[in-house]
Amino acid sequence: MSNLYSNIGKRVPKLDAPDKATGRARYPQDLTLPGMLHGKILWSRYPHAKIVNIDTSEALKIPGVMSVITAKDLPYRNSGFMKDNPPLKRDKVRSLRDEVAAVAAVTEEIAEAALEHIKVEYMELPGIFDPEEALRESAPLIHEENKNNLVKMKYKFEHGDVEEGRKHSAHVVKGRFKLHFVTHTCLGTCCCIADFDSKGKLIMYSPSQVPFLHQKDMADVLGMSGSDIRIIQPTIGGAFGSKLDLYPYEIICAHLARIAGRPVRISFTRMEEFCCTPTRQPAIIESEAGVDADGKLTFREAHIILDAGAYVSWGPTIPYVMMNSFSSLYRVPNVSFDTTIAYTNNIYAGAFRGYGNPQGTFVVETQMDELAELVNMDPLVFRILNSNRPGETTPQGMKVTTCGLEECLKRAAKGINWHEDRRGVTGKIRRGVGLASFFHVGGGARVYRSDGCGAIVKIDDFGQVTLITGSSEIGQGSETVLAQITAEELGVRVEDVKVINSDTDIKPWDVGVHASRTTFIAGNAARIAAAKAKRKILEMAAPEMGLQCDELDINNRFIYYKANPEKRVRFDKILRKKHFDYNGNIIVTEHFYDPPTQRQDRNFKGNVSATYAFGTQAAEVEVDTETGIVRVLKMVVADDVGKALNPMLLEGQLEGGIAQGIGYGIYENLILDKGRVMNPTFLDYKIPTVNDMPEIKVEMVETHDEEGPFGAKGIAESGSIPTAAAIANAVYDAIGVRIKGLPISPEKVLKALSKK
Amino acid sequence: MNKISLDLTVNGQVYEISVSPTLTLLDILRYEIGLTGTKKGCGTGDCGACTVLVNGRAANACLILAPDAKGADITTIEGLAVEGELHPIQQAFVDHGAIQCGFCSPGMIMSAADLLNRNPNPTAEEAKNAISGNLCRCTGYIKIIEAITAVNKHE
Ligand code: FES
Ligand code: FES
Numbered sequence: 001m002s003n004l005y006s007n008i009g010k011r012v013p014k015l016d017a018p019d020k021a022t023g024r025a026r027y028p029q030d031l032t033l034p035g036m037l038h039g040k041i042l043w044s045r046y047p048h049a050k051i052v053n054i055d056t057s058e059a060l061k062i063p064g065v066m067s068v069i070t071a072k073d074l075p076y077r078n079s080g081f082m083k084d085n086p087p088l089k090r091d092k093v094r095s096l097r098d099e100v101a102a103v104a105a106v107t108e109e110i111a112e113a114a115l116e117h118i119k120v121e122y123m124e125l126p127g128i129f130d131p132e133e134a135l136r137e138s139a140p141l142i143h144e145e146n147k148n149n150l151v152k153m154k155y156k157f158e159h160g161d162v163e164e165g166r167k168h169s170a171h172v173v174k175g176r177f178k179l180h181f182v183t184h185t186c187l188g189t190c191c192c193i194a195d196f197d198s199k200g201k202l203i204m205y206s207p208s209q210v211p212f213l214h215q216k217d218m219a220d221v222l223g224m225s226g227s228d229i230r231i232i233q234p235t236i237g238g239a240f241g242s243k244l245d246l247y248p249y250e251i252i253c254a255h256l257a258r259i260a261g262r263p264v265r266i267s268f269t270r271m272e273e274f275c276c277t278p279t280r281q282p283a284i285i286e287s288e289a290g291v292d293a294d295g296k297l298t299f300r301e302a303h304i305i306l307d308a309g310a311y312v313s314w315g316p317t318i319p320y321v322m323m324n325s326f327s328s329l330y331r332v333p334n335v336s337f338d339t340t341i342a343y344t345n346n347i348y349a350g351a352f353r354g355y356g357n358p359q360g361t362f363v364v365e366t367q368m369d370e371l372a373e374l375v376n377m378d379p380l381v382f383r384i385l386n387s388n389r390p391g392e393t394t395p396q397g398m399k400v401t402t403c404g405l406e407e408c409l410k411r412a413a414k415g416i417n418w419h420e421d422r423r424g425v426t427g428k429i430r431r432g433v434g435l436a437s438f439f440h441v442g443g444g445a446r447v448y449r450s451d452g453c454g455a456i457v458k459i460d461d462f463g464q465v466t467l468i469t470g471s472s473e474i475g476q477g478s479e480t481v482l483a484q485i486t487a488e489e490l491g492v493r494v495e496d497v498k499v500i501n502s503d504t505d506i507k508p509w510d511v512g513v514h515a516s517r518t519t520f521i522a523g524n525a526a527r528i529a530a531a532k533a534k535r536k537i538l539e540m541a542a543p544e545m546g547l548q549c550d551e552l553d554i555n556n557r558f559i560y561y562k563a564n565p566e567k568r569v570r571f572d573k574i575l576r577k578k579h580f581d582y583n584g585n586i587i588v589t590e591h592f593y594d595p596p597t598q599r600q601d602r603n604f605k606g607n608v609s610a611t612y613a614f615g616t617q618a619a620e621v622e623v624d625t626e627t628g629i630v631r632v633l634k635m636v637v638a639d640d641v642g643k644a645l646n647p648m649l650l651e652g653q654l655e656g657g658i659a660q661g662i663g664y665g666i667y668e669n670l671i672l673d674k675g676r677v678m679n680p681t682f683l684d685y686k687i688p689t690v691n692d693m694p695e696i697k698v699e700m701v702e703t704h705d706e707e708g709p710f711g712a713k714g715i716a717e718s719g720s721i722p723t724a725a726a727i728a729n730a731v732y733d734a735i736g737v738r739i740k741g742l743p744i745s746p747e748k749v750l751k752a753l754s755k756k
Numbered sequence: 757m758n759k760i761s762l763d764l765t766v767n768g769q770v771y772e773i774s775v776s777p778t779l780t781l782l783d784i785l786r787y788e789i790g791l792t793g794t795k796k797g798c799g800t801g802d803c804g805a806c807t808v809l810v811n812g813r814a815a816n817a818c819l820i821l822a823p824d825a826k827g828a829d830i831t832t833i834e835g836l837a838v839e840g841e842l843h844p845i846q847q848a849f850v851d852h853g854a855i856q857c858g859f860c861s862p863g864m865i866m867s868a869a870d871l872l873n874r875n876p877n878p879t880a881e882e883a884k885n886a887i888s889g890n891l892c893r894c895t896g897y898i899k900i901i902e903a904i905t906a907v908n909k910h911e
Contacts, residue, residue: 012848021846021865022857023793023833030792187805187859187893212829237795237859238893239812270798475857475894648853652895654858659896682891689896690884 006556008710009490011648015499016235016473025235028191028205029267036193037066037104039256039266040111042118042250043276044093044100047345048127049676050141051120054101061296063510064110067260068118070236074255079221079246079688083150084143084313085348087221088249092333093122095143095311096675097276097347099248106412117622129675130340131284131307140341142310148190149721151308151341155319155593157237157327157604158614159395160176160334165299169290171374173367178741179283179359181670182663184352185687188237188249189273194254196262201228202254207236209243209474210512211504217246220256230615233502239474240660241351242277244514245313249276255544274680278350279538281315282307285363287326291371294501297386299334302324302363308348315349316341318356320447321440325360328394328612329439330368331385335395347676351514351656353722354414357440358664360744365436365725366457379435379729380413388439388614397598397605398612402703404640411699414619415636421459422733430624431633434729435617437721442593442642443610443705446516452594453518454508455525457486457533461579461588462734463572467529470510471522474715478518478648482526484645485709488532491554491632508592514713516613519645523709525593532589537571540578540585593705610707615639615718617658620694623734627755628665628714628746630666630731632692638699650715655721658696663688665724680744762826768790768833781825782784782806782817785832787854791835793862794835797891807863808832814870833862837868844907845869856894864890868904876908 019025033277039652056068071090078086089098101118105111116592128134128142134149142149193205208214211231219226236243249266257264268276284305290298292700302429308316320337329333372382384406392400412435413419422431444451456468468485473479479499501507518703534554541559542549545567553562560568579586600606620634637654644650667686671678679685724742737752761774766789773788785791785808797805799818806817809816809831835844844848845868855861864887869879871886883904884897892900895906 014855016782016858017850017853017855018842018846019848019856021833021842022837022862023862025858026792027795027859030786171899172817185891185893187803187891188795236857238857240893270800270803292875352847477856524766547775611760648899652856655896655898656894657896660893681800683800687891687893688896689891690887690901691887693897696896696898727803 003096005488007494008486008645010479010646012484012646012731014477014693015483016479027188027235027237028162028193028207029188031193031205031234033193033195033263036263036265037106038108038111039102039104039253039264040115041099041106041114041252042101044096044098046122046124047094047096048091048125049122051089051093051100052123052199053121055119056101058119058175059103059114061116062110062117062231064106065103066106066115066262066616067104067115068258069255069259073259074611075223076097077221077223079217079248079251079316080311082312083653085248085503087248088708095345095347098250098310102256103253104260108744113654127345129344129346130343131305131322134342140250142345149343150431151312151316152345153316153341153586154321154339155604156334156338157323157396158326160300162301162334163458165334166290168292169298170293172290173370174288175372175740177285177287179285179362181279181282181672181741182668183274183277183279183670184238184240185240186240186242189268189270190249190277191265191267193252193254193259193263196257197504201230204232204250204254205230206230206250206384207243208233208240208434209239210514211472213512214246215504217253221251231680232502233472235401236474240353241355244351246419268509274675274685278313278315278348280317280352281349283359287363287367289367289615295375295377295385295580297330297332297549300332301336302326303752304339304641306339307344307346308341309344309346311348313348313614314351320354322360324396324439325357325364327396328398329361329437331388331392342678346672347675347677349352353660353717357438357721358661358724361436361438361722362725364727366728366738367742369729373463373660380409380418383435383437397607398609399607400460401611402642403614404701404703407436407701408614408616408638408640409416409435409448411638411701412616412618412636415697415699416620416634418618426644428624430623430625430734432621432730432734434733435616436725436729437614437616438721440718440721441515441609442520442613442715444517444521445706446597446608448511450594450598451511451521452567452592453510453525454592455522455523455529456508456588456590457529459533459575461576463496464492465524466500467497469508469522469526470508471501472513473501474513476653478522480649481519481645485523486526486530486708489527490534492557495562505615508590513724516718519712520714521595526592527709528593529589529591533587536587536589541569541574544574563714595743599672611642611684611705613640613713613715613718617722619730621727621730621734623731623749625735629748630744630749631692632662634691634695636699637698637719638701639715640701640703641715642705642708642713642715643702644700644713645710647700650700653716654719656697656721657698657717659688659693661720661723662692665742666693669743673738760822761816762822764828765824765832766887767832775822776823779822781820784822784825785817790833791832795859795862797859802868805860805863807866807890809866809870812873814867833866833871836865841870843870848903848907852899854895854899854903860890860892864892864900871904872907878903878905
């Protein structure tokens with residue numbers, strides 16, 4: 001099938017790679033505007049305190065300091081999902097990453113020095129750092145306008161009858177799982193530049209992954225019209241969900257620029273990146289699941305306790321996705337899921353690749369293994385028995401169209417030599433294998449009223465095609481895949497397509513980079529806009545060639561007669577002729593693609609995605625029973641990708657996702673002590689290095705999804721989702737102990753072994 | 757603050773500059789000379805994003821203070837391509853999909869260039885050693901190793 005295509009299915013290098021390989025790519029940190037000042041933020045000294053007084057007079061006297069601002073200089077407008085987060089804190093601070101004041105100065109050093117001259121008088125308050133303790137009646141109140149520390153958000157889902165399910169269970173497992181804090185550690189730290197033009201319009205150079213949402217959020221918080229805000233996205237040094245929310249530093253940057261009357265850049269140090277950006281949402285998950293005597297799942301019941309931190313960013317909304325792991329990863333007739341979300345004085349949690357799914361999948365897949373053992377089935381067979389199939393509608397009303405999960409399970413198992421007997425290995429080093437699968441949206445996710453993306457295709461006199469897409473490139477390779485799609489549809493080469501995707505004044509609207517949606521949604525938009533352009537070209541060419549439109553096609557930039565391909569003309573020749581003819585015309589077409597999906601109702605039911613992605617990872621690990629050290633030897637990933645549009649970039653997404661999954665599973669742990677990040681350096685917060693990476697084998701299962709562009713599904717988050725779970729199951733296989741908290745650190749392994 | 761003057765050669769060009777002695781080579785390159793290809797991922801020697809060649813060997817520019825850069829011969833990522841043609845290691849990174857967000861890439865490529873200068877046909881193990889101080893959050897390193905070991909294979 002793949003040789004049908006000239007651009008699809010090819011290992012096309014990323015279009016932006018040459019610029020990135022030569023140092024030419026410009027990240028926000030690399031940009032300097034004329035007259036640009038440097039902004040710095042004064043962070044809170046306490047995790048919880050009243051602000052009694054702020055004196056900025058000394059700081060203002062320092063030569064080179066252009067402005068110093070506090071909450072007093074700002075309108076009363078909060079940001080954040082619950083509008084509970086003032087860009088600069090007014091009366092109190094609620095975490096150590098709270099913004100208290102900000103300086104703009106001619107150099108970063110001067111701005112930094114000025115911070116030390118801002119005198120803040122605090123009255124320290126008792127803090128609370130545990131979500132369960134935060135809900136006790138005696139707990140100090142974090143947001144005084146509320147009655148208690150409960151975040152007023154609830155994700156409650158019921159399907160079938162859990163009690164009935166329990167009654168019909170031959171075996172039930174129950175556990176309390178603890179998922180920890182981890183952080184994105186994008187190699188490029190947070191950085192933006194704010195600049196006002198002479199008409200008072202704001203230009204933000206921002207690494208946002210959702211520029212149109214931020215345009216709106218920024219407008220709301222600044223009290224401006226969205227049309228007065230232009231977001232330009234320079235090259236982005238990693239995002240992974242971290243650039244999904246508008247953060248106070250960006251709002252502060254705009255205020256500084258407005259007050260100073262000059263452009264201002266704020267660039268985080270690595271220390272700030274660790275301490276003052278959102279984490280992945282930590283969670284306590286109490287979960288119960290049952291199985292009947294035949295090995296069929298009977299019910300799942302989960303209660304989730306989330307620590308929002310001091311403010312609500314995207315973190316507390318992750319149950320929306322986590323719920324899917326419980327309701328829809330495997331077929332289960334009865335489900336109950338609910339949440340309790342609390343404010344604490346910890347730094348707040350945000351979105352991170354997988355969006356609650358890595359946490360949920362860790363629990364579900366651990367319990368799948370436990371149940372398989374109780375019912376005496378091979379975990380592989382047990383999973384296949386309970387897996388989704390095409391035509392299924394999950395308890396949440398998600399319609400499974402294409403589904404390659406069974407094949408993914410089999411291929412992952414085969415790749416890891418599932419049936420090899422590793423028990424013969426004795427001594428201190430033990431080996432084991434583990435499986436875990438995932439279920440995730442693969443065709444967008446209608447969480448907003450629109451899940452659309454616009455595309456414009458324009459072709460110039462020389463046959464150069466420009467795709468102007470609403471979507472954003474954050475390193476994942478979207479612009480390359482979109483160029484391939486456009487080229488394929490039009491019958492040109494990838495190198496004939498230029499992609500414009502970084503300016504909200506130019507590009508048409510798009511929700512943004514989240515929910516693994518770009519290839520699917522922006523891909524369909526580009527494909528249809530290109531198809532319209534092609535139609536227009538053929539209509540122009542038909543009379544010139546003395547043929548009917550339907551008798552023509554385009555290949556490799558030639559318009560040819562299908563019945564006799566020898567009869568052809570270069571398409572740019574036709575375009576030029578038609579452009580300069582009397583009553584000339586040019587090719588510009590557009591399409592706004594919004595997938596045929598529904599928003600979920602209040603009971604969290606609805607078909608939110610046009611298709612769903614599935615996949616399995618198999619891990620082989622080695623555990624040193626003396627030191628407790630776990631090493632991942634090999635990972636096999638088999639994903640139902642619909643269709644691999646660019647296998648090289650796809651492998652890159654999966655390999656990179658797995659690296660983050662390995663970090664989550666065994667290495668990374670952002671340690672918070674009374675709200676303070678204790679390990680804010682790469683030396684103490686260990687992300688995988690090249691030496692920690694196992695061999696990775698990528699298997700692509702192609703189910704050719706009908707709704708996807710050339711059959712593709714979205715997969716960008718999937719690499720990270722089941723990795724930790726697969727490793728945990730492999731650790732159990734190796735040493736016979738279940739670790740129910742991440743990371744699976746040597747201490748945890750040794751402790752579990754000693755209890756065995 | 758007292759400034760010191762120093763001269764150094766960057767990508768074959770001699771620069772005479774006068775800077776604060778606490779300025780790092782990384783900041784000199786990025787802000788004094790205006791070569792922003794070299795990245796700052798941490799500023800504390802932990803990530804490798806700032807790797808450049810100093811007198812032919814890979815080093816973290818963020819750990820070198822101005823006085824120690826005196827007279828040094830520096831090659832940065834901007835100095836690898838010759839007359840617009842990518843250096844083979846740059847081309848290999850492009851062709852093998854070793855670049856995603858690209859923030860680690862200049863440092864990675866300079867570490868790899870140092871290795872390839874000394875050892876044109878490294879094994880995967882040798883390639884891993886060469887970039888063990890370079891962090892990448894995007895790629896999982898697999899394609900980076902592929903790229904480094906492939907550079908001189910297809911001649
Ligand atoms: S910036 Fe020099 S090692 Fe990170
Ligand atoms: S490509 Fe993003 S950090 Fe390496």
